[in-house]
Amino acid sequence: xxxxxxxxPAETQRLVLQKKAQDLIFGTIGxxxxxxxxxxxxxxxxxxxVDGAGRITPEFLTSFPSRRAAQAGVLSAWIGTSLVMxxxxxxxxxxxxGAGLYLEEYAPKNILTxxxxxxxxxxxxxxxxxxxxxxxxxxxxxxxxxxxILVGGLVLALLILPIVIVATREALRAVPAxxxxxxxxxxxxxxxxxxxYILPSARPGILTGAIxxxxxAIGETAPxxxxxxxxxxxxxxxxxxxxxxxxxxxxxxxxxxTVMPIQMFNWVSRPQAxxxxxxxxxxxxxxxxxxxxNGFAIYLRYRLRRTVRT
Amino acid sequence: xxTTGSPLSEYEALRASPFLRRGRVLAAVMKVVLFACxxxxxxxxxxxxxxxxxxxxxxxxxxxxxxxxxxxxxxxxFTNARxxxxxxxxxxxxxxxxxxxVATPLGxxxxxxLSEFARPGVREAxxxxxxxxxxxxxxxxxxxxxxxxxxxARQFIPGLSGFNLLIPGIVMGxxxxxxxxxxxxxxxxxxxxxxxxxxxAVGMSRVQMAFSVIIPGAFSGVTAAYLLGFxxxxxETMVVxxxxxxxxxxxxxxxxxxxxxxxxxxxxxxxxxPHGSLAYSTIFAAGLTLFVITLVFxxxxxxxxxxxxEAY
Numbered sequence: 001x002x003x004x005x006x007x008x009p010a011e012t013q014r015l016v017l018q019k020k021a022q023d024l025i026f027g028t029i030g031x032x033x034x035x036x037x038x039x040x041x042x043x044x045x046x047x048x049x050v051d052g053a054g055r056i057t058p059e060f061l062t063s064f065p066s067r068r069a070a071q072a073g074v075l076s077a078w079i080g081t082s083l084v085m086x087x088x089x090x091x092x093x094x095x096x097x098g099a100g101l102y103l104e105e106y107a108p109k110n111i112l113t114x115x116x117x118x119x120x121x122x123x124x125x126x127x128x129x130x131x132x133x134x135x136x137x138x139x140x141x142x143x144x145x146x147x148x149i150l151v152g153g154l155v156l157a158l159l160i161l162p163i164v165i166v167a168t169r170e171a172l173r174a175v176p177a178x179x180x181x182x183x184x185x186x187x188x189x190x191x192x193x194x195x196x197y198i199l200p201s202a203r204p205g206i207l208t209g210a211i212x213x214x215x216x217a218i219g220e221t222a223p224x225x226x227x228x229x230x231x232x233x234x235x236x237x238x239x240x241x242x243x244x245x246x247x248x249x250x251x252x253x254x255x256x257x258t259v260m261p262i263q264m265f266n267w268v269s270r271p272q273a274x275x276x277x278x279x280x281x282x283x284x285x286x287x288x289x290x291x292x293x294n295g296f297a298i299y300l301r302y303r304l305r306r307t308v309r310t
Numbered sequence: 311x312x313t314t315g316s317p318l319s320e321y322e323a324l325r326a327s328p329f330l331r332r333g334r335v336l337a338a339v340m341k342v343v344l345f346a347c348x349x350x351x352x353x354x355x356x357x358x359x360x361x362x363x364x365x366x367x368x369x370x371x372x373x374x375x376x377x378x379x380x381x382x383x384x385x386x387x388f389t390n391a392r393x394x395x396x397x398x399x400x401x402x403x404x405x406x407x408x409x410x411x412v413a414t415p416l417g418x419x420x421x422x423x424l425s426e427f428a429r430p431g432v433r434e435a436x437x438x439x440x441x442x443x444x445x446x447x448x449x450x451x452x453x454x455x456x457x458x459x460x461x462x463a464r465q466f467i468p469g470l471s472g473f474n475l476l477i478p479g480i481v482m483g484x485x486x487x488x489x490x491x492x493x494x495x496x497x498x499x500x501x502x503x504x505x506x507x508x509x510x511a512v513g514m515s516r517v518q519m520a521f522s523v524i525i526p527g528a529f530s531g532v533t534a535a536y537l538l539g540f541x542x543x544x545x546e547t548m549v550v551x552x553x554x555x556x557x558x559x560x561x562x563x564x565x566x567x568x569x570x571x572x573x574x575x576x577x578x579x580x581x582x583x584p585h586g587s588l589a590y591s592t593i594f595a596a597g598l599t600l601f602v603i604t605l606v607f608x609x610x611x612x613x614x615x616x617x618x619x620e621a622y
Contacts (some may be wrong), residue, residue, distance in 0.1 A: 019515030023427075026517040033416055034436065040484055041443050047458045048450065098347030106344055118612060119448025125538060125608035126601070127545025130358060133597040137361035141585050158354055165351070171436035191337035204316050212445075221571065225399075226579045227592075235565050246410025261449045261548075267554055268453050276457055285449045294445040298438045 016236035031196035035100060048287060054278025058158070060281060064234040065263065069274035072267075074282055076233040080149070081218060083237060087153020087253070088160065088217050096156070096164025100206075104112050104172040124162035131159045132226025140227055147228050149237060150253040155223045160213035167209020204304040208297045215293035219286060221261035235257040260286050316565050350542035362598040367593035369393075378595065384558040384574070384593045392495030393592070395599055397560040401475060401568035402600075408479025408564060413486050413539055420487070421494035421532070422520045427504075444488035452552030455481040460553060473555030481553070482543050490539040497531020497618050498524050531618035534611040541607035545600060547572035571600045 046271035063073025099120070107113040135155035139145045175198055183193040199206075237255035240248060259280055324330065358428045370378070370600045371391045381394025424433050425613025460477045470477075501524050509519035525532060555575045569577065583590045 015513070017555070019513075019518070022518070023516045026512075027427050030419055030427055032420045034423070037416070037443065037484065037487065038439060039418070041439070042448070043458070044446070044450070047454060049570050050574060051457075078345065095347050098344045099351060102344035102348040104368075106341060107348070114490045116348050116352060118609075119355050120389065122605065122608050123354060125349055125541050125545075125604060127572065127604055129545065129547045129575055130362070130597055130601050130604075131574070133365075133594060134354075134358050134361050136579075137365045137594065138357055142361075146459075161351065161354070182476040188338040189333055192333060194340075215445055219449065221447070221449045222551075222576060225576050228579055228583070261447055264453070264536070265449050265552065267546065268449070268456065279453055283447075283453055286447050286448055290445045290447060291442060294442060295438075298441065 015168065045108055045287065048280050048283045050284070052277055052284045055277050056284060057282035060278075065258075065266075066234075069272060069278055072275075072278055073283070074260060074263055076236060077258050077260045077263040077282070078235070078285070079236055080152075081259040083149050083240075083252055084152045084156065084257065084259055085214060085218060087150060088156040089210070089214055090159035091154060092160050092164050092213060092217075096161050096210075096213075097168050097199075097206055099161070099173065100165045101166025101199070104169045105194060105198065107189075120162050120165055124166070127222075128159055128220055129222040129226055131155050132223030134158070135223060135227045146254070147253045147256055149257045151227055152224055152229060152257060152259070155227060156217040156220055157242065157303025159219050159220060159223060163213040164206075164209055168202070168206050171209065172198065174205060175201050204300055208300045209298040210306070211293050211300070215290045215297070218292050218293070219261055219266055224262055225265070229256070229258060229262060260289075323481045324350045324369035329606065362594055362601055366591055366598050368586070369595040371587065373595075375382060382560050386589055395596065397558040398569060398574055398596060399555065399599070400560055401558075402570040402572070403543055404475045404561075404568070405479045405482060405554060405566050405570055405609075406540055406546075408476060409482035409486060409543040410536065412480050412483025413490050413543075414422075414536060416483070417487055417490040417494060417535070417539070418525075418532070419554075420491045421498055421535075422524070424491065425498035426516060426520045426524060438490040438571075440491060443484070446485075446550040448485070448546065449552070451481050451485055452478075452548045455549055455553035467565065470565045471567050473553065474566040475550075475554050475566070475568055478549045478553040479564065481547050481549050485546070485549070486539040486542050489542060490535045493535035493538060493587075493615070494528070494532045497528035497535070497615075500531065500618060501527040511520055528618060531615040536619070537607045537611035537614065540593035541604045541611065544607070545572065545604050547576060551576040571596050 060073045061078065062075050063071060064075055065077075066072040103113070103116065103120075105117070132155060135151055135158075137150045139154060140147060145151050168270040179197055179201060180193060188196065233256060236250065237252035237257060238254050240250070263280040264279050264286065267275040267282065270276075322424060332394045378395055380396070381392055383392035383394050385392045421610055424436065427578060428436065439599065455478050456473075457498060459481065460470070460474065463477055464472075467476070492566045505523050509523045514522070526574050550570045551573040554570060554573060556573055557567060558574065559566060559568035561568055574596055578593045583593070
């Protein structure tokens with residue numbers, strides 16, 4: 001563009017207006033895309049609710065699956081999901097926090113650390129069904145553990161381990177360096193600094209990551225199918241608590257199980273529309289659980305950010 | 311002066327106290343324990359590779375690799391069984407390709423919008439919505455694709471089967487969108503403010519700045535986002551297992567249904583698979599193929615992503 005053209009005020013004004021128009025157009029496109037995506041999410045939720053809400057009754061939550069769609073329920077599925085999540089949380093959280101703590105606070109800068117880092121980020125990208133194959137070949141057959149709640153919980157724990165590790169590292173990075181230095185300054189050793197100062201102050205961030213990880217595990221279907229978990233379970237695992245001593249037992253770990261997403265998949269794959277209603281109802285419950293967990297995590301993070309700022 | 315009174319020996323005495331020694335021992339033990347936690351991730355990867363290779367070995371002993379990679383039919387449970395992975399691969403890439411065709415333009419627009427256009431308040435309000443989208447279980451997306459979108463789309467697209475690759479592909483594109491947007495936006499926001507100011511100083515509009523400064527500046531990060539997104543789409547299971555059908559079908563028409571690698575593994579896992587049979591080892595051969603493909607894209611994505619972090 002020639003200098004003389006720019007010199008004319010009218011020409012400059014026209015250029016400014018043109019660029020403002022460009023920005024306005026792109027901004028509108030951005031908002032439109034956002035609305036399309038949000039609209040799709042809303043359509044998905046309302047489609048599920050319209051199809052399935054009528055099926056969500058107390059009986060639906062207290063009945064076993066059945067050949068008759070109208071009598072079928074998700075009792076064994078939601079109890080299975082709860083028990084599997086307990087195993088997943090108990091395994092994934094300590095291991096993930098430990099690994100995150102090591103990588104962020106202890107790890108020397110060397111090839112080994114680098115290899116572990118590449119590895120963790122690669123594990124995060126391994127398809128979930130591959131974890132299912134790992135569990136099938138290793139836990140189920142090589143170790144002979146069978147298709148039990150323990151194996152289901154373990155495979156989901158491995159699956160969400162990278163999520164917990166990454167969240168832990170982010171939470172640790174946000175801890176002010178002064179806290180670490182003053183703890184060392186009063187003579188605490190490395191572990192004492194971690195346990196008494198760093199971990200407590202990173203706790204909300206770690207908790208957020210753990211919840212997000214568990215909400216992903218709750219909806220995972222593929223690895224559980226791959227280990228060959230039965231889809232028709234008309235009984236409950238042995239109760240973890242009992243009225244007589246020793247009050248708690250761990251027999252439930254070795255029980256066959258089904259989970260909510262498997263139950264939903266099973267019902268979606270049937271041709272009858274009545275089962276599709278059941279699938280939609282299961283989907284509403286599943287969606288409700290994951291969205292609640294994520295909402296809680298987002299709320300925690302929001303509160304955390306506010307307290308850090310002030 | 312006696313040596314016992316010197317500050318140094320007092321320090322030595324204090325160090326030797328049982329209380330402090332216990333603390334030191336615990337710290338040393340925990341260091342090892344934490345290292346073990348971190349090293350576990352390497353063990354998991356090794357276990358994945360070992361299981362996939364050792365369980366698919368019986369398959370590759372029976373079927374030559376060239377047959378596996380070039381035969382055009384996959385019928386492992388038929389009487390005249392054929393073992394060509396091509397139909398499964400083609401369906402996998404069709405579905406993932408359609409997903410990318412949806413996620414690439416939408417992801418780019420959203421990432422540019424969030425990083426360059428939206429005010430901080432708006433961005434903070436919008437990010438949770440994207441996270442919610444990412445949190446929806448994949449089996450729910452499968453339901454949506456099969457029972458809502460496909461019947462709807464069949465009214466507009468002639469020849470669309472009840473099971474097809476098109477709709478699950480589109481749904482997967484929306485599904486990987488939050489992931490792609492979050493990585494590309496990270497990369498775009500890592501571009502230094504001075505470059506933006508320079509662009510404005512030479513009279514660029516915000517759009518021009520985004521497309522001629524920010525996107526080139528964040529190129530490796532944005533590319534990484536798409537590579538990682540593609541790897542996700544390739545490994546995605548439930549949407550295609552539910553809505554793309556379970557029939558191996560070497561086709562160039564996405565309106566037809568065809569089983570992907572993941573859908574095949576799901577289908578076989580649902581039936582009775584005797585441990586040690588050839589059918590059992592086919593799912594590991596398919597899994598190994600899938601693992602290798604995703605590994606290549608993940609590693610490429612990882613190094614590109616690291617590059618953009620180092621660049622600024």
